[in-house]
Amino acid sequence: MQRKAYVTGTAALLAALLAGCTSGSGGDSPTDNANPGDAGTATVAAQPGKYRTLPEPCGVIDHDTLDSLLPGIKQLTDPEQQDRAYQGDAALTYNTDRKVGCRWKVESADATDRLAVDFERVVSYDNAVSDDDQAQKLFLEKQTAADLPEPSSATPATPASSAAGSATATPTPSATASDDASPSGTETSPDATPTDLQPRVLSDLGDEAYLDDQLGSSGSTAEPRTVTVVFRTSNVVVTIEYEEQPTATGTVPDSKEMQDKARDLASQLADALSS
Numbered sequence: 001m002q003r004k005a006y007v008t009g010t011a012a013l014l015a016a017l018l019a020g021c022t023s024g025s026g027g028d029s030p031t032d033n034a035n036p037g038d039a040g041t042a043t044v045a046a047q048p049g050k051y052r053t054l055p056e057p058c059g060v061i062d063h064d065t066l067d068s069l070l071p072g073i074k075q076l077t078d079p080e081q082q083d084r085a086y087q088g089d090a091a092l093t094y095n096t097d098r099k100v101g102c103r104w105k106v107e108s109a110d111a112t113d114r115l116a117v118d119f120e121r122v123v124s125y126d127n128a129v130s131d132d133d134q135a136q137k138l139f140l141e142k143q144t145a146a147d148l149p150e151p152s153s154a155t156p157a158t159p160a161s162s163a164a165g166s167a168t169a170t171p172t173p174s175a176t177a178s179d180d181a182s183p184s185g186t187e188t189s190p191d192a193t194p195t196d197l198q199p200r201v202l203s204d205l206g207d208e209a210y211l212d213d214q215l216g217s218s219g220s221t222a223e224p225r226t227v228t229v230v231f232r233t234s235n236v237v238v239t240i241e242y243e244e245q246p247t248a249t250g251t252v253p254d255s256k257e258m259q260d261k262a263r264d265l266a267s268q269l270a271d272a273l274s275s
Contacts, residue, residue, distance in 0.1 A: 049131030049235025072108030131235035206231035
């Protein structure tokens with residue numbers, strides 16, 4: 001009798017469970033109404049970036065532009081050497097879909113010029129963060145590291161108003177932008193970079209961009225100048241470093257000329273990405 005009672009109780013329990021499943025399949029229960037919304041929220045992912053590939057970095061710059069940035073190329077008389085100079089050297093990378101770059105170094109009678117171009121395609125692995133947002137984060141990290149001076153609405157009377165480490169920095173701590181010669185005999189006027197040539201944010205390039213301009217110190221040798229332009233377009237961050245070191249001691253590379261060349265190249269690369 002005990003066994004019969006157990007079987008009867010089990011059958012009743014199964015019947016109750018089946019009845020519950022049947023009544024819950026109608027779609028009107030609060031639980032069922034909530035599930036689709038919850039699932040939809042969980043599957044919504046941030047938008048992917050615009051770019052899936054990167055350009056070939058050593059071939060994206062035309063010869064005329066390289067001639068302008070690297071004057072020593074046209075001074076090469078050996079066609080094979082000239083061809084190698086145009087080709088540049090590809091940067092070491094383990095994933096050409098994510099990061100590529102190219103390097104050039106050419107000597108001329110007046111200076112040694114170096115050019116480096118890097119493309120980085122940013123991919124977010126967080127469904128809540130878009131590729132563009134992740135690329136913006138990387139760009140801001142680079143801009144913060146550059147430590148750009150605060151923009152000023154007033155034109156400074158002296159180059160000393162620039163932030164330390166900016167393009168106006170020179171080995172001589174001059175407090176005025178006079179035309180007096182420095183102790184080494186070099187005029188200070190080439191170093192007296194006006195406000196519009198100081199390191200700054202650029203508003204006419206990509207989604208966001210900045211320019212840095214640093215005049216280095218090489219002791220008894222000529223001072224190299226490095227102009228860096230970094231810009232972001234969607235989920236791609238492009239970095240250009242253009243350096244010139246004159247041959248003659250006391251010669252200072254022209255800031256405006258180098259900045260103009262670097263910005264022209266940046267505009268070309270931005271157009272190449274968009275095409």
